[in-house]
Amino acid sequence: MIHQYKLNGYNIVLDVYSGSVHVVDDVAYDIIGMYEGHTKEEITKAILEKYADNPEVTAEEIADILEGVEELKKTGKLFTEDLYADIAANFKMKNNDIKALCLHVAHTCNLTCDYCFASQGKYQGERALMSFEVGKQALDFLIANSGNRKNLEVDFFGGEPLMDWDVVKQLVNYARSVEKQHNKNFRFTLTTNG
Ligand code: SF4
Structure with a gap:
């Protein structure tokens, strides 16, 4: 997964799973944006059309950039795989106690910061707020999987979690109502x- 944004005249490409940050020119920025889901021929055609007024943007130049992108991919600096997906999916199967949750209650935000790592709170998806029922299940999961740990931590996160303030308050009330019985x-x- 990559995250692309423009800030202060820089074209920035963040490769999420490796943590690599690349600063690239406009053409490379567009090519990287199309790289997944398009053939080389489609990319070349689209870029040549977009930069038809720029004589420096040629098919050879585009081929060079595509080669560079492939090299970065091969060396684990771009379009890297999520190595933790299976671990996360199997987490419940393992006998590890957990002590904390980051509860993503607001998949949206009231601000639109240019530099936002979270795509203005929506992480490139649909804007949404967590329901009380989902949050309650998460708290129950934490309790059920925390073993002998007494102190449990929950961070309300977003986007902007205050946009789901009523649910946050309900979840805190729920946690307070069940914490003693579970020690x-x-x-x-x-x-x-x-
Ligand atoms: S989530 Fe944070 S960085 Fe992103 S738009 Fe909202 S306030 Fe700005």
Whole structure:
């Protein structure tokens, strides 16, 4: 997965799973944006059309950039795989106690910062808010999988978690109502732009 954005005249490409950051020119930026899901021929055609007024953008130049992208991919600096997907999926099967949750209650934000790592809170998806029922299941999961740990931590995150403030309050109330019977002590934090 990659995340691309433009800031202060820079074209920045973040390769999410390797953590690599690339600063590229306009043509490379567009090519990288099309790289997945398009053939080389489609990319070449589209780029030549887009930069028809720029004589420096030729098929050879595009081929060179595509070669560079492939090299970066081969060396694990671009379009790298998510090595943790299977581990995350199997997490419940393992006998590891957990002590904390980052609860993504707001898949949206009230601000639109240019530099936002989260695509203005929506992570390139649909804007949405977590329901109380989903959050409650997450808290129940934390309790059920925390073993003998007494202190459990929950961070309300987004986007902007205050956009789901009513649900945040309901979840805190729910946690307080069940923590004693499970011999737990919840600690809450909230990551906000406020
Ligand atoms: S406040 Fe945070 S989440 Fe919202 S747009 Fe800005 S950087 Fe993104």
